[in-house]
Amino acid sequence: MDESVERLIESALREDIGSGDLTSLYFVPEERRATAFVVAREAGVFSGGELGLEVLHRVDPAIQASLLVADGDRIAEGAYLMKLEGPARSILTAERTMLNFMQRMSGVASATRQYVDAVRGTNTQILDTRKTIPGWRLLDKRAVLDGGGTNHRMGLYDRVMVKDNHLMAASDPVVLQTAIKRLKEEHPQVEVELEADRLEQVQIFLGLEGVNYILLDNMSLTDLAQAVKMRGEATTPLLEASGGVTLKTVAGIAATGVDFISVGAITHSVKAMDLALDFTRSE
Template identity: 55%
Template sequence: METTVLALIRAAIAEDVGPGDVTAEYFIPADSRSKAEIVAREPGVVSGAEIAEAVFKEIDPAVEVEICLPDGSPFVRGSVLMRVAGSTRSLLTAERTALNFLQRLSGVATQARRYVEAVQPHPVQIWDTRKTTPGWRLIEKAAVKHGGGTNHRMGLYDHAMVKDNHLAANSDLASLQAAIHRLRTERPGTRVQLEADTLEQVAGFLTLDGVDMLLLDNMGPEKLREAVKLVNGRFWLEASGGITLETIKEVAATGVNAISVGALTHSSRALDLGLDFY
């Protein structure tokens, strides 16, 4: 497990357990042992199974964990996602932190799966954004992939994306071309994407060399179709801005290559999962 994820797990445990679980310590006998299952109260897609396992192991390395449904697996109400066995105190202490990760990440994966299914049969990718929970980006973007979505840039460091506020500060095409050439020279392999709010901007960007993709922001289906015709395959085209499950199929039909949806991460609901002792 990556060091950053393990640090996140340890921080979550420290936040919840602090110096000790007083309820388990005073109300559960030290020698008590139990078995439990994490059970789905509603359908969805699994994400965070290995993280939940790591939580139990951080609390008590002796806890036995069986992942019944690995990340990316669909499940129905009543499905058993995981079984655990060991010290009753340990299981109870780990319960909430393990469920917090598993419920939240499975919610993201489930949301991503809904959007991926909604665009069928169009060959368009569903992209996430940087609108993630601070500190959770790595695992939330993994959850998007578990749901069948595709990760956009991970951060500001791995993909140049010249958005409206950048253009407000420097929109001159000659200056943009010079910046693109400098980036290509100093950081070869870095993708370059420009945001276009109008078809006029799209036409202007077609005069530039070294651009990989355009972000077509808040354009309706008619303008998106016009942009697709105008670009004619020269750049990858990403549609974005207020796209919902109800509107996404119409956007997918315009011929864009990808649709980014901030709601995959910023508005996903945690799924209803429970730890049941037996």
């Protein structure tokens, strides 16, 4: 498990438990054992199961838990997702933090799957963005994969994206080509993406060497289709559509022939899935 995720789990547990779970300490007998299930209150796509298991283990290794479905599985309302057995106090202490991780990740996975389903039958892939909760990026992007989406760059370090604000400082094609050449020499493994909001820019960027992607920002369907036509039979650069994409518009965008559609909403505006912990027996 990545160190940043381990730190996030530890921080979440400290935030919730603090100096101790007083409710369980005073109202649940120490010797009481229990069996419980995580249950889906709505249909969707499950994600975060391994994180849930890790939370339980860190709270109390005596909790025995097993996943009944796998991350990425479609689940129906009422589905049993995880079985837990062990000290009732410990299960109750871990409950909220465990569910928080799984609800958030399942929400992202479910939203992603809706977009993926909407473009099914095309060659277009759904991308995430960097619009994630600070500290949660790895988990948000893991959930996108569980939902059938594709990860965009992880951060500023693993792909160059020259956006409109960068172009304000340097938009001359000669300057751009020089910068791309220097980058490729010093970081040959890093891909380059240039943002265009006009077809005139697309034409210029298609003439540059070393460009792996062109981001077509807030273009009309007509302009998106024209950009695809301008690329012709070439396989690169790949074309990514972006800007205000919704479930109502994503299929039409995919029909233009773009390779990718990036959707910020699948991470920045997602609704957590309704999951619950139901106790079935105590001893």
